[in-house]
Amino acid sequence: MTIETLLIIGGGLIGSSIARAAKAYGQAKTVYVMDNSPEACTAIERLGFADGVSEGQADFYAAQADLVILCVPPGRMGDVAEKVIPNMKSGAILSDVGSIKGAVIEAVKPHLRKDICFVAGHPIAGTEHSGPEAGFAEIFKDRWCVLTPTEEGLEQTQILKTFWEGLGSDVAIMTPERHDIVLATTSHVPHLIAYTLVGTAVDMETVTQNEVVKFSAGGFRDFTRIAASDPIMWRDVFLSNREATLEVVDRFIEDLTALKRAIRWEDGETLLEHFAKTRDIRRHIVDAGQDSSTPNFGRDD
Amino acid sequence: MTIETLLIIGGGLIGSSIARAAKAYGQAKTVYVMDNSPEACTAIERLGFADGVSEGQADFYAAQADLVILCVPPGRMGDVAEKVIPNMKSGAILSDVGSIKGAVIEAVKPHLRKDICFVAGHPIAGTEHSGPEAGFAEIFKDRWCVLTPTEEGLEQTQILKTFWEGLGSDVAIMTPERHDIVLATTSHVPHLIAYTLVGTAVDMETVTQNEVVKFSAGGFRDFTRIAASDPIMWRDVFLSNREATLEVVDRFIEDLTALKRAIRWEDGETLLEHFAKTRDIRRHIVDAGQDSSTPNFGRDD
């Protein structure tokens, strides 16, 4: 089975990027988008990457789609699944792109039908911007997409894998639990820490906001990029991946406390040992094609 | 007085960038570089931006220089000052680029002569790379350079200000103490946190290093860039700016603990309120020309 007709629900950054990429790389003939935001729908129509856009009901689109991908904030997946599943055609595949998997699967499960296969997914790609204007077809290229099917050996998992490979991604398959602890480490806790640090800087009464802005090129500005990501999405992520997030945060606080102690006791050895270790992993990330080696990410200014 | 002859001690990332920029933008006629690393000296000769390079003694260069800028790691400033000051010509200016100011001033002060004026400085510009190959003339353009003279109204401060403006920087003048607390917030603590988080991820026994590398595009890779900065320099920075670093780290841990509690108690309101606040500062930083607004910093991959 190839995907003839694709329905995207939630045409924001990720949804609109999938729609664009599916068309650009010939992974679907017809692409429909449903979004509950009138502004988003107007923008999607103007941008012209979809064969049909709906602001309200999407029953007609759902009935035709071979694949429906939910691209709404994690906390809305259950509601959206409840509405769309009854209208889907028998044998169609349902997937999503939520940044957490355990909680999304739990939310979707009660609404599933026997003749609809749900294979949850998460493309590890994105930017700090939101909405359909921010999307672009190349966003998934050379990035990983994680699929977390709840059954092994499903034909539908293979179909979805081929679809994502067609968008330029590498596909990794793992359990939802594993996804959630790995992503807590590589994504959720980094975001929480960036949000925290930017908040701390803004609240410091010894330093003015003007000073923070002026001297941000010393490192701080990198954190503000991450902390500019969509607040609603990240609230949902932290609330739905509580256990794993808290586990990693606790480890982080332990480690930070140890480095704090080393600074307090002027233990340069411990600091140096720690800092030398972390250089290595950057090299691996650059070698694996997951980041640019040009200084300052090759910023254009 | 204009700078005819400039001596850079330590021709690494920052030193070689000043040398290049001083030539490129006509801020010095003759530029000499002294560096105690044979590899660095060979590279500087090959790169050809200096009028003379010395690996060992620099007495001859020091005797001619109108301005000597110390560009060695913060912990070496005292030793280097002790060696170079006796050879400097009367009336010359001494400066530095160390990322901390209080401790550098303390280290240099005992070696000062009455006829040499020391005006400490810190260009808020850099990359995660080190050494003379990593330098480039445009690095200071539209970045701030902080000068922390210990006396007000010095003519030498004006000369140095003009010099840095000639390299494309905006110049801010403040006390060493203020510099150290502001930079603790915008640079030192962000680096400490990045080093810590990357270390935590590498040490998590529930997640493999391979997984961390593969899925780093979710946010983690930004931290690894900062944590790839020179370990020796950063050890020196934390040890020499202890009080301010610890003050900001403690505030950060308090704030992180509050957000942790909000996650544990599923208090989405508090999370959302906090996350919304931090978006604003990013906009200010972009508007102030201190970062790129293109997604993902405009990474080239």
Ligand SMILES: NC(=O)c1ccc[n+]([C@@H]2O[C@H](COP(=O)([O-])OP(=O)(O)OC[C@H]3O[C@@H](n4cnc5c(N)ncnc54)[C@H](OP(=O)(O)O)[C@@H]3O)[C@@H](O)[C@H]2O)c1
């Ligand atoms: N951003 C990233 O970097 C990234 C990366 C990987 C995965 N993800 C995941 O991708 C999903 C979408 O994120 P995004 O960044 O693309 O967000 P986005 O740009 O804000 O787009 C989400 C779109 O979905 C719409 N929507 C919300 N509730 C809806 C509903 N009930 N029915 C129909 N449409 C609805 C939104 O409209 P309103 O504006 O009216 O709410 C918005 O247009 C999230 O689950 C997120 O975890 C994001």
Ligand SMILES: NC(=O)c1ccc[n+]([C@@H]2O[C@H](COP(=O)([O-])OP(=O)(O)OC[C@H]3O[C@@H](n4cnc5c(N)ncnc54)[C@H](OP(=O)(O)O)[C@@H]3O)[C@@H](O)[C@H]2O)c1
């Ligand atoms: N990197 C940044 O982003 C940045 C930004 C603003 C300010 N700064 C400040 O700039 C200074 C230099 O940093 P950098 O990044 O340019 O470092 P770098 O690239 O490592 O260069 C430092 C150079 O100084 C040499 N050196 C060390 N001790 C010396 C000595 N006693 N005499 C002569 N040369 C000596 C080093 O040689 P060896 O390799 O043999 O030690 C190296 O070639 C530091 O004080 C730092 O705080 C850095």
